[in-house]
Amino acid sequence: MTVTAREFHLASRPAALPGPETFCLVERELPDPGPGQLLVRNELLSVDPYMRGRMNDAKSYVPPFQVGEPLEGGAVGTVVASGDDAVPVGTNVLHMAGWRDHALIGRKEATVVDTSLASAGAYLGALGVPGLTAWGGLLFAAEFKPGDTVFVSGAAGAVGSLAGQIAKLKGAARVVGSAGGPQKADLLTSRFGFDAAIDYRAGDVRGQLEAAAPDGIDVYFDNVGGEHLEAAIARANRYARLALCGAISGYNAAEPQSAPRNLSLAIGKRLTLRGFIVMDYFPHNAAFVAEMAPWFADGRIVALETVVDGLENTPSAFLSLFSGGNTGKMLVRV
Ligand code: NDP
Numbered sequence: 364m365t366v367t368a369r370e371f372h373l374a375s376r377p378a379a380l381p382g383p384e385t386f387c388l389v390e391r392e393l394p395d396p397g398p399g400q401l402l403v404r405n406e407l408l409s410v411d412p413y414m415r416g417r418m419n420d421a422k423s424y425v426p427p428f429q430v431g432e433p434l435e436g437g438a439v440g441t442v443v444a445s446g447d448d449a450v451p452v453g454t455n456v457l458h459m460a461g462w463r464d465h466a467l468i469g470r471k472e473a474t475v476v477d478t479s480l481a482s483a484g485a486y487l488g489a490l491g492v493p494g495l496t497a498w499g500g501l502l503f504a505a506e507f508k509p510g511d512t513v514f515v516s517g518a519a520g521a522v523g524s525l526a527g528q529i530a531k532l533k534g535a536a537r538v539v540g541s542a543g544g545p546q547k548a549d550l551l552t553s554r555f556g557f558d559a560a561i562d563y564r565a566g567d568v569r570g571q572l573e574a575a576a577p578d579g580i581d582v583y584f585d586n587v588g589g590e591h592l593e594a595a596i597a598r599a600n601r602y603a604r605l606a607l608c609g610a611i612s613g614y615n616a617a618e619p620q621s622a623p624r625n626l627s628l629a630i631g632k633r634l635t636l637r638g639f640i641v642m643d644y645f646p647h648n649a650a651f652v653a654e655m656a657p658w659f660a661d662g663r664i665v666a667l668e669t670v671v672d673g674l675e676n677t678p679s680a681f682l683s684l685f686s687g688g689n690t691g692k693m694l695v696r697v
Pocket of ligand 1: 411412413492493496517518519520521523541542543544547587607611612639640641642684685686687688689690691693
Protein backbone atom coordinates (compact mmCIF):
# COMPACT_ATOMS: atom_id res chain seq x y z
CA MET A 364 0.00 0.00 0.00
CA THR A 365 1.94 3.02 -1.20
CA VAL A 366 0.70 6.35 0.04
CA THR A 367 1.46 9.87 -1.12
CA ALA A 368 1.96 11.82 2.08
CA ARG A 369 1.67 15.60 2.32
CA GLU A 370 4.05 17.03 4.90
CA PHE A 371 5.22 20.46 5.95
CA HIS A 372 8.94 21.14 5.78
CA LEU A 373 10.91 24.01 7.24
CA ALA A 374 11.64 26.13 4.16
CA SER A 375 13.74 28.81 5.88
CA ARG A 376 14.67 29.91 9.38
CA PRO A 377 12.61 32.87 10.64
CA ALA A 378 14.45 35.87 12.12
CA ALA A 379 11.36 37.10 13.99
CA LEU A 380 7.68 36.13 13.50
CA PRO A 381 7.54 33.25 10.98
CA GLY A 382 5.60 33.83 7.76
CA PRO A 383 4.52 31.82 4.70
CA GLU A 384 8.15 31.68 3.53
CA THR A 385 8.98 29.61 6.64
CA PHE A 386 6.93 26.59 5.53
CA CYS A 387 6.49 24.51 2.40
CA LEU A 388 4.06 21.67 1.76
CA VAL A 389 5.79 18.72 0.10
CA GLU A 390 4.42 15.47 -1.31
CA ARG A 391 6.32 12.27 -0.64
CA GLU A 392 5.68 8.63 -1.55
CA LEU A 393 5.75 6.42 1.52
CA PRO A 394 6.55 2.72 1.00
CA ASP A 395 4.85 -0.17 2.74
CA PRO A 396 5.92 -0.47 6.36
CA GLY A 397 8.85 -2.81 6.92
CA PRO A 398 9.15 -5.09 9.97
CA GLY A 399 8.59 -3.03 13.12
CA GLN A 400 7.20 -0.06 11.19
CA LEU A 401 3.72 1.48 11.11
CA LEU A 402 2.05 3.53 8.41
CA VAL A 403 -0.21 6.00 10.21
CA ARG A 404 -2.92 8.27 8.85
CA ASN A 405 -2.86 11.32 11.10
CA GLU A 406 -6.19 12.69 12.28
CA LEU A 407 -5.26 15.35 14.82
CA LEU A 408 -2.07 17.42 15.02
CA SER A 409 -0.75 19.50 17.88
CA VAL A 410 0.86 22.88 17.24
CA ASP A 411 2.79 24.30 20.17
CA PRO A 412 4.75 27.45 21.03
CA TYR A 413 7.99 25.48 21.67
CA MET A 414 8.13 24.65 17.95
CA ARG A 415 9.15 28.27 17.34
CA GLY A 416 12.38 27.66 19.28
CA ARG A 417 13.15 24.58 17.17
CA MET A 418 13.05 26.77 14.05
CA ASN A 419 16.19 28.59 15.26
CA ASP A 420 19.58 27.09 14.62
CA ALA A 421 20.37 27.03 18.33
CA LYS A 422 21.37 24.34 20.78
CA SER A 423 18.51 23.56 23.15
CA TYR A 424 16.89 20.69 25.02
CA VAL A 425 15.57 19.39 21.67
CA PRO A 426 17.53 19.55 18.40
CA PRO A 427 16.56 22.29 15.92
CA PHE A 428 14.37 21.53 12.90
CA GLN A 429 16.45 21.28 9.74
CA VAL A 430 15.76 23.37 6.63
CA GLY A 431 14.33 21.09 3.92
CA GLU A 432 13.27 18.46 6.45
CA PRO A 433 9.78 17.73 7.84
CA LEU A 434 8.58 19.59 10.91
CA GLU A 435 7.65 17.42 13.87
CA GLY A 436 5.09 17.55 16.63
CA GLY A 437 2.54 15.56 18.56
CA ALA A 438 -0.13 13.77 16.54
CA VAL A 439 -2.80 11.13 16.94
CA GLY A 440 -3.66 8.87 14.03
CA THR A 441 -4.80 5.43 12.94
CA VAL A 442 -2.54 2.63 11.75
CA VAL A 443 -3.42 1.90 8.09
CA ALA A 444 -0.66 -0.63 7.37
CA SER A 445 1.42 -2.45 9.94
CA GLY A 446 4.73 -4.26 10.11
CA ASP A 447 4.05 -5.30 13.70
CA ASP A 448 1.39 -7.91 14.53
CA ALA A 449 0.98 -6.40 18.01
CA VAL A 450 -0.20 -3.09 16.52
CA PRO A 451 -2.75 -4.09 13.88
CA VAL A 452 -4.45 -1.91 11.29
CA GLY A 453 -7.07 0.27 12.99
CA THR A 454 -5.05 0.90 16.17
CA ASN A 455 -4.93 4.52 17.33
CA VAL A 456 -1.47 5.81 18.16
CA LEU A 457 0.11 8.94 19.61
CA HIS A 458 3.47 9.90 18.11
CA MET A 459 5.70 12.83 17.15
CA ALA A 460 5.48 12.74 13.33
CA GLY A 461 2.96 15.57 13.08
CA TRP A 462 2.74 18.38 10.48
CA ARG A 463 1.75 15.76 7.85
CA ASP A 464 -1.23 13.63 6.87
CA HIS A 465 0.57 10.26 6.76
CA ALA A 466 3.68 9.10 8.56
CA LEU A 467 5.88 6.03 8.45
CA ILE A 468 7.17 5.51 11.98
CA GLY A 469 8.91 2.87 14.03
CA ARG A 470 6.74 0.90 16.45
CA LYS A 471 8.84 2.19 19.34
CA GLU A 472 8.01 5.79 18.40
CA ALA A 473 4.28 5.16 18.84
CA THR A 474 2.16 4.97 21.98
CA VAL A 475 -1.09 3.05 21.60
CA VAL A 476 -4.05 5.13 22.84
CA ASP A 477 -7.67 4.17 23.43
CA THR A 478 -9.84 6.87 21.89
CA SER A 479 -12.96 5.24 23.33
CA LEU A 480 -11.67 6.13 26.82
CA ALA A 481 -10.63 9.70 26.04
CA SER A 482 -10.74 11.77 22.87
CA ALA A 483 -7.73 12.07 20.59
CA GLY A 484 -7.54 15.73 21.62
CA ALA A 485 -7.27 14.79 25.29
CA TYR A 486 -4.12 12.76 24.59
CA LEU A 487 -2.60 15.91 23.08
CA GLY A 488 -3.98 18.14 25.82
CA ALA A 489 -5.16 17.56 29.37
CA LEU A 490 -3.93 13.95 29.53
CA GLY A 491 -0.81 14.65 27.48
CA VAL A 492 2.14 17.01 27.44
CA PRO A 493 0.24 20.22 28.35
CA GLY A 494 -1.37 18.46 31.32
CA LEU A 495 1.89 16.98 32.56
CA THR A 496 3.59 20.36 32.12
CA ALA A 497 0.93 22.09 34.22
CA TRP A 498 0.87 19.39 36.91
CA GLY A 499 4.63 18.85 37.15
CA GLY A 500 5.47 22.53 36.92
CA LEU A 501 3.06 23.40 39.69
CA LEU A 502 3.88 20.53 42.06
CA PHE A 503 7.64 20.16 41.51
CA ALA A 504 9.04 23.37 40.05
CA ALA A 505 6.76 25.71 42.04
CA GLU A 506 6.54 23.38 45.05
CA PHE A 507 2.87 24.26 45.40
CA LYS A 508 1.30 23.95 48.86
CA PRO A 509 -2.37 24.16 49.84
CA GLY A 510 -3.16 27.71 50.95
CA ASP A 511 -0.85 29.31 48.38
CA THR A 512 -1.98 32.25 46.31
CA VAL A 513 -1.10 31.40 42.73
CA PHE A 514 -0.69 33.61 39.67
CA VAL A 515 -0.74 31.99 36.21
CA SER A 516 0.02 33.80 32.95
CA GLY A 517 -1.11 32.50 29.56
CA ALA A 518 -4.03 31.30 31.65
CA ALA A 519 -6.56 30.75 28.85
CA GLY A 520 -4.13 28.50 26.95
CA ALA A 521 -3.52 24.76 27.11
CA VAL A 522 -0.98 24.67 29.95
CA GLY A 523 -2.11 27.78 31.84
CA SER A 524 -5.79 26.86 32.04
CA LEU A 525 -4.83 23.47 33.49
CA ALA A 526 -2.24 24.88 35.90
CA GLY A 527 -4.79 27.23 37.44
CA GLN A 528 -7.45 24.54 37.76
CA ILE A 529 -5.02 22.04 39.31
CA ALA A 530 -4.00 24.68 41.84
CA LYS A 531 -7.66 25.19 42.79
CA LEU A 532 -8.29 21.43 43.04
CA LYS A 533 -5.26 21.08 45.29
CA GLY A 534 -6.36 23.76 47.73
CA ALA A 535 -4.97 27.09 46.58
CA ALA A 536 -6.24 29.99 48.66
CA ARG A 537 -6.60 32.14 45.55
CA VAL A 538 -5.80 31.69 41.86
CA VAL A 539 -5.32 34.70 39.61
CA GLY A 540 -4.90 34.33 35.86
CA SER A 541 -3.79 36.61 33.08
CA ALA A 542 -4.98 36.40 29.47
CA GLY A 543 -5.37 38.64 26.44
CA GLY A 544 -8.70 40.42 26.00
CA PRO A 545 -11.89 40.77 28.05
CA GLN A 546 -13.51 37.57 26.73
CA LYS A 547 -10.61 35.38 27.71
CA ALA A 548 -10.31 37.12 31.07
CA ASP A 549 -14.01 36.44 31.67
CA LEU A 550 -13.52 32.79 30.73
CA LEU A 551 -10.89 32.36 33.43
CA THR A 552 -13.41 33.01 36.18
CA SER A 553 -16.59 31.75 34.46
CA ARG A 554 -15.31 28.43 33.00
CA PHE A 555 -11.96 27.63 34.59
CA GLY A 556 -12.89 28.62 38.15
CA PHE A 557 -10.10 31.13 38.76
CA ASP A 558 -10.80 33.62 41.54
CA ALA A 559 -9.70 36.70 39.60
CA ALA A 560 -8.53 37.55 36.10
CA ILE A 561 -6.34 40.13 34.43
CA ASP A 562 -6.67 41.27 30.83
CA TYR A 563 -3.03 42.08 30.09
CA ARG A 564 -3.95 43.77 26.81
CA ALA A 565 -5.67 46.49 28.86
CA GLY A 566 -2.19 47.38 30.17
CA ASP A 567 -0.66 47.88 33.63
CA VAL A 568 -0.17 44.20 34.46
CA ARG A 569 1.58 45.15 37.67
CA GLY A 570 -1.29 47.38 38.88
CA GLN A 571 -3.93 44.85 37.88
CA LEU A 572 -2.05 42.07 39.70
CA GLU A 573 -1.79 44.22 42.81
CA ALA A 574 -5.58 44.66 42.80
CA ALA A 575 -6.25 40.98 42.06
CA ALA A 576 -3.82 39.64 44.67
CA PRO A 577 -3.91 42.19 47.51
CA ASP A 578 -2.02 39.86 49.87
CA GLY A 579 0.71 39.07 47.33
CA ILE A 580 1.46 35.80 45.54
CA ASP A 581 3.25 32.68 46.78
CA VAL A 582 3.52 30.92 43.41
CA TYR A 583 3.88 32.23 39.88
CA PHE A 584 3.45 29.83 36.94
CA ASP A 585 5.09 31.73 34.09
CA ASN A 586 4.11 31.00 30.51
CA VAL A 587 4.82 34.47 29.18
CA GLY A 588 7.99 36.02 30.65
CA GLY A 589 8.85 39.69 30.14
CA GLU A 590 6.52 42.17 31.83
CA HIS A 591 4.44 39.40 33.38
CA LEU A 592 7.50 38.02 35.12
CA GLU A 593 8.44 41.51 36.25
CA ALA A 594 4.95 42.04 37.70
CA ALA A 595 5.09 38.67 39.48
CA ILE A 596 8.48 39.46 41.04
CA ALA A 597 7.08 42.79 42.23
CA ARG A 598 4.03 41.11 43.78
CA ALA A 599 5.81 38.04 45.17
CA ASN A 600 5.69 37.36 48.88
CA ARG A 601 8.81 36.38 50.76
CA TYR A 602 9.94 32.84 49.81
CA ALA A 603 7.59 32.77 46.80
CA ARG A 604 8.39 30.18 44.11
CA LEU A 605 8.34 31.13 40.45
CA ALA A 606 8.12 28.23 37.98
CA LEU A 607 9.52 29.31 34.61
CA CYS A 608 7.61 27.24 32.08
CA GLY A 609 7.71 29.46 28.99
CA ALA A 610 8.34 33.01 27.85
CA ILE A 611 6.15 33.33 24.77
CA SER A 612 6.21 37.13 24.78
CA GLY A 613 9.81 36.90 23.61
CA TYR A 614 9.77 33.94 21.22
CA ASN A 615 9.59 36.09 18.09
CA ALA A 616 11.61 39.03 19.42
CA ALA A 617 14.52 39.98 17.19
CA GLU A 618 16.30 41.55 20.20
CA PRO A 619 16.58 40.22 23.78
CA GLN A 620 13.81 41.48 26.07
CA SER A 621 14.57 44.09 28.73
CA ALA A 622 12.06 42.85 31.34
CA PRO A 623 12.23 41.68 34.07
CA ARG A 624 14.12 44.75 35.26
CA ASN A 625 13.58 44.02 38.96
CA LEU A 626 15.34 40.67 39.34
CA SER A 627 17.39 41.98 42.25
CA LEU A 628 14.19 41.97 44.35
CA ALA A 629 14.57 38.18 44.37
CA ILE A 630 17.42 38.55 46.84
CA GLY A 631 15.62 40.36 49.65
CA LYS A 632 12.41 38.41 49.07
CA ARG A 633 14.31 35.09 49.07
CA LEU A 634 12.56 34.05 45.87
CA THR A 635 13.11 30.78 44.04
CA LEU A 636 12.98 30.99 40.24
CA ARG A 637 13.15 27.53 38.70
CA GLY A 638 13.02 26.67 35.02
CA PHE A 639 11.80 23.24 33.99
CA ILE A 640 11.15 21.11 30.94
CA VAL A 641 8.21 18.71 30.82
CA MET A 642 10.60 15.84 30.10
CA ASP A 643 11.81 16.21 33.70
CA TYR A 644 8.42 14.81 34.73
CA PHE A 645 8.13 11.89 32.31
CA PRO A 646 9.07 9.49 35.14
CA HIS A 647 6.00 10.80 37.03
CA ASN A 648 3.60 10.34 34.13
CA ALA A 649 1.71 7.41 35.71
CA ALA A 650 1.09 9.42 38.90
CA PHE A 651 -0.02 12.37 36.78
CA VAL A 652 -2.49 10.31 34.76
CA ALA A 653 -3.83 8.63 37.91
CA GLU A 654 -4.70 12.06 39.28
CA MET A 655 -5.74 13.84 36.10
CA ALA A 656 -7.87 11.12 34.44
CA PRO A 657 -10.65 11.16 37.09
CA TRP A 658 -10.66 14.97 37.23
CA PHE A 659 -10.96 15.04 33.46
CA ALA A 660 -13.57 12.28 33.28
CA ASP A 661 -15.95 13.84 35.81
CA GLY A 662 -15.54 17.40 34.58
CA ARG A 663 -13.62 18.83 37.53
CA ILE A 664 -11.03 19.83 34.94
CA VAL A 665 -12.38 21.82 32.00
CA ALA A 666 -10.16 21.30 28.95
CA LEU A 667 -11.11 23.53 26.03
CA GLU A 668 -9.84 23.06 22.48
CA THR A 669 -9.54 25.27 19.43
CA VAL A 670 -9.64 23.05 16.34
CA VAL A 671 -8.56 24.28 12.91
CA ASP A 672 -9.60 22.18 9.93
CA GLY A 673 -7.26 21.11 7.13
CA LEU A 674 -3.60 20.12 7.00
CA GLU A 675 -2.91 23.13 4.75
CA ASN A 676 -3.91 25.40 7.66
CA THR A 677 -1.32 23.97 10.07
CA PRO A 678 1.11 26.93 9.67
CA SER A 679 -1.62 29.51 10.28
CA ALA A 680 -2.85 27.56 13.32
CA PHE A 681 0.70 27.53 14.65
CA LEU A 682 1.21 31.25 13.96
CA SER A 683 -2.03 32.22 15.64
CA LEU A 684 -0.63 30.92 18.95
CA PHE A 685 1.39 34.14 18.99
CA SER A 686 -1.66 36.37 18.61
CA GLY A 687 -3.96 34.53 20.98
CA GLY A 688 -5.96 32.73 18.27
CA ASN A 689 -6.55 29.76 20.56
CA THR A 690 -8.48 29.14 23.73
CA GLY A 691 -7.28 25.98 25.42
CA LYS A 692 -5.34 23.49 23.29
CA MET A 693 -4.68 24.44 19.67
CA LEU A 694 -5.22 21.45 17.35
CA VAL A 695 -5.42 20.82 13.61
CA ARG A 696 -7.88 18.27 12.27
CA VAL A 697 -6.33 16.75 9.15
P1 NDP B 1 -1.05 28.21 24.74
O1 NDP B 1 -2.19 27.31 24.50
O2 NDP B 1 -1.00 28.96 26.03
O3 NDP B 1 -0.98 29.20 23.51
C1 NDP B 1 -0.17 30.32 23.52
C2 NDP B 1 -0.89 31.53 24.18
O4 NDP B 1 0.10 32.48 24.55
C3 NDP B 1 -1.80 32.27 23.23
O5 NDP B 1 -3.09 31.73 23.20
C4 NDP B 1 -1.78 33.68 23.79
O6 NDP B 1 -2.87 33.85 24.67
C5 NDP B 1 -0.49 33.73 24.62
N1 NDP B 1 0.43 34.74 24.09
C6 NDP B 1 0.94 34.80 22.85
N2 NDP B 1 1.76 35.86 22.72
C7 NDP B 1 1.75 36.49 23.94
C8 NDP B 1 2.37 37.65 24.46
N3 NDP B 1 3.22 38.40 23.72
N4 NDP B 1 2.11 38.01 25.75
C9 NDP B 1 1.27 37.28 26.51
N5 NDP B 1 0.66 36.16 26.07
C10 NDP B 1 0.89 35.77 24.81
O7 NDP B 1 0.30 27.41 24.60
P2 NDP B 1 0.79 26.24 25.55
O8 NDP B 1 -0.15 26.09 26.67
O9 NDP B 1 1.12 25.06 24.73
O10 NDP B 1 2.16 26.82 26.11
C11 NDP B 1 2.16 27.84 27.11
C12 NDP B 1 3.60 28.16 27.47
O11 NDP B 1 4.19 27.01 28.06
C13 NDP B 1 4.47 28.54 26.30
O12 NDP B 1 5.36 29.56 26.71
C14 NDP B 1 5.23 27.27 26.01
O13 NDP B 1 6.44 27.50 25.36
C15 NDP B 1 5.39 26.72 27.40
N6 NDP B 1 5.59 25.28 27.49
C16 NDP B 1 6.68 24.85 28.18
C17 NDP B 1 6.91 23.53 28.37
C18 NDP B 1 8.08 23.10 29.15
O14 NDP B 1 8.41 21.92 29.14
N7 NDP B 1 8.75 24.01 29.87
C19 NDP B 1 6.01 22.51 27.79
C20 NDP B 1 4.85 23.06 27.12
C21 NDP B 1 4.67 24.42 26.97
P3 NDP B 1 -3.52 35.31 24.96
O15 NDP B 1 -4.70 35.43 24.05
O16 NDP B 1 -3.87 35.24 26.41
O17 NDP B 1 -2.48 36.33 24.62
